[in-house]
Amino acid sequence: MVSKKLRLSRLDLTKVGGLILALAAASVSSTLPRTPLQAGFQEAQEKFKAFRVQAPDLAAILTGKPVQADRIQAEFYALSVSDKAGVAFGNAALGLWNEKLRPGSGDPWIRESSRLSETDLGVQWLLVLEQLQNGTKSSFQLQCQGLEASMLSQGWMRLPEAASWLLTSAGEAASAQQTAKAEVARAMASRLDPVSPVPEWAQTKASALNFDLGGTYAHGLEVYNRILAYSANQQILAFNLLRLLRYTLALTCLLLLLTWVIRYWPYIVHELAERLPRDSSLQLRYSLLALIPVALMVAGLGLVSLCFLAAVVVWRKATKLERTLISFIVLFVGVQPYLTGLESTISSHFDQAGTESVYQRVVQEGWSDDLQDRVEKSLGRATSDERALLTLSKAILLRKQGNYLQALDVVREAHRLNPSDSRISTSLGNQLFLIGQYDTATKIYQTVQAGDWSNGPLLFNLGQSITWRGRTDSMTNLIANASAIARYRIDVVARQNSNAFQILPPNRLVMDPEMSPAQMWTAIYENFLAHRWTVDRWDLQTGLIDLPPQVIFPFSLALWGFLLWWGSRQARRKTLFECRTCGRVMCRVCRKGIHCGNCFRRLSGIEEVELRNQLLDRILRESDGRRKLMRLTMDLALPGTGRLMTKPSFGAFCQIFLLGVCLAYSLNLPNFLSLYPVSETLVGQELAIGILVFLYTVGGIQLVRGLGKEARTAMKEA
């Protein structure tokens, strides 16, 4: 017996040890990773610190500090040639110095600084920021072009973190009335992120505010094209619209339930309140009982459970219309896992670990340790379905590192795993093209194309392979037949190439294939039907303690059925009454006939009819005042709820819905378009806040007008 006990305790110790190890592992993985550009920028700042020690006057040029002009040359020539970053800083500083002395004369120096830091995006980015802060317009533009060229040559499609920083700086410059600086920063942001519609949207807004109709149209059209051309943008838009709708409906449902719970609170808790010490104020007892749901929420009970609880407590007292709405709410809460499942399916295309999102990152980013690590990790735990695409991701990363032959082997392996995937076939064509097998590549492209004129990257690659064989007429024919969106994608790449390069680097010779919007939506639909993305508690964003997602829908159906059955049952005995004079809720215990204890105490013993009528009038006035104050306060706190409490109407419902939309939107709940590293992307947030302000102002005016001259008396009486 003793030995058994000992064995058990050893086993427990092992378990505890395992748990501690797991926790330790968790602690390591919980640090939020930086992007390669952010990591590079931090390193660049350290390098700049060293440069400042080495060449303080050159550094002062870049940071806009006073400079001793006679020491500049000496400091520059003293820089160590092996310190590439230092020399790049020095060139940029001299470029800026000359540019300020004689516009245009600093160009060669700045170009040289870009060339020297071609492989170090962090240094380039730091230089861009210094030029923005302390340089001239042309020095900033030149430095930005250098960064863009480096970015593109290394296989990056976009640098959203740089673009977002520039947008923030543009916003600050605009606030400081530096319109030109803001304009150029926005334009550069758009070039550094040619995929997202956000930088273009910022430009559209700025043009509209300046009454530049042409600019507004051009940038607006660019926003439209970016959304149509890139499936990721469509995903983000759809995801956010769905989320906005879900949050709006959820908020509306919560507001409705809250209104009804407040309205029927005395009926809900009166009998319970009567069990508390009766020598205390009834209002205090009501308030204490109201603390129970609040405490449950604080303790972590989720909104799903609280919604069901509210529906149950309100149901018996609710009117027919209210019961219909409660039924809708119960069922709406029930379908939450399906709605969030749809959201999860859409967002799996841009989360951190999804196969599609990893592939998207590989296409859009250049090589980095972090990305390499992510691909390897994902490959390590991939299912057979996911393996082909992840192998392709690995191949593309190898290509971006310059290992073409190894990349060809890996892409062949991906093709063996899934020969029907057009993206893998296209990539195989790309690798063959890059090693000079143009005819084979063309054949592969043509097989994949098979009359499809909407795939921009594929048509670009096909066009390249044809051109390299000298068949420019076929290339022209290809462009002419391409769909508008495909042509847009090709134009973007062609424009970037002609702006940044005289000789195209390998990463710019081919375009990596992407999922077309149609393919993407089909995949999302299939994944959703296959329940590939399970919904966990976090996805529902409710409390820490809540119903598990799997049981929410069956539970809501069962609850709805129960409510219908329960509501149709006749009450055996009436237990709650309303005071005929003041309307307070009372039970058999606390009622004094037709009056509540309060009215009874005030009226008893008064037999003179005149006096009695006066007192009755006064009680009536007080209770009316109390109800009115409650309604107006509710209308002020949550516009529409007071009206709904007094008289349920379609207008009141619409007002609450409008409040729900504006709250959901202005509180940034759906994160509209802001799955982007800048927070000022809520389109029309000002409008939503404006409507909210209007609603609250109306609530305030209603309160003041409703209470009128007797406000003080009404407050006092209530």
Place this chain on the structure above:
Amino acid sequence: MAQALNGQLRDFSLPDVLQFILQQRKSGRLTLTFHHQKAEVGISRGNVSHVDIDGRNVETVLRDWLLSSGRMSQEDLAGVESVSRSMDRSILETLVAKKFISAEERAEWIQIVAEDLICDLFQWQEGAYEFNTDLPASAMRGVGINLSTEMITMEGMRRLDEWPRLRDRLGSPGVQVSLAQAPTSYADLGPEALILRQLEQASAPVTLDDLEHRVPFGKFRLYDTIVAYADEGYLTLRQDGKTFDSKLPLRTDAEPNKSSSTALLLAMGAGMMVLALVVNWMISAAIGHLAMVPERGFIGAETRFEAIKLHNAVQRFRYLTGDWPNSLDKLQSGTSVTRGERNSSMGVEYGYGNWGTGYEIWLRERSSESRKANP
């Protein structure tokens, strides 16, 4: 016979029924039955115009009292009844005509007796009620009762409320009552002064039971008046030969209790919230310690973008000011990170720490090992 309204008193009590009839301004007869007892209440446009409980009505009560108090003999009564029948008038009108009572006395007594009878009915918590409108109250021979239903309901409920207290104060019906001191003026004390007159006439102490037969008051009015007179010092109360002070058994309203209950409730509320906060803290801490940076689903996507935003904001702060921010709260100025973005989608705050040469952002409380490594 058309029944406009019927039901059980346990579902709708008498005050409810009366109030309902008053609201409708109906006229008719309300019949109440409870075991073998039967009561009839005549109602005219919502107000009470007649009352009869098992044959006891205003006339019979007053008649019995006049006989028992000796103000009228049996022969007088027979004569009065005969005149009333032949002239088709109420006995009370004939009594006034024959000057057994004055017209003012008649009006006063009708009010008092009718009120007491109706109030007695309020004690009926069980039984059935039935209201017929095809037999108007005028069909019942009335004595000119017109009681406001509103008022009588209030009074009835007050009596129900206070009855236990009165009963406690006076003890059993065997309590003996005697006059201690005559008032300076009987007229000032109203019709209830009749009790004092009766006691003055009686040579020995009278029991409550006896006294009840000598006055036309209901039990409540009698007990209430006796307690009031005893408090004033007009009466002496005796039980088992000992006098007792009716003031002593009075149940005082527990004022001190009220404050203690309020304090108790407030303490309960505060305790509940503290408990909720503790539970929340414990769960959050547990979740925080177990949470890894989420990768999948939109939480994974949001965390990825939030991470980019936060790192961008920290680096921008450092670039603009030359120093690392002390906390994420500092990012509000100079950068565009909102408060919402400084919290994770999981509801757990992001942690932040800097050690001069660098910084780190994490999702939960930093482990002690990490703290040691980067103090």
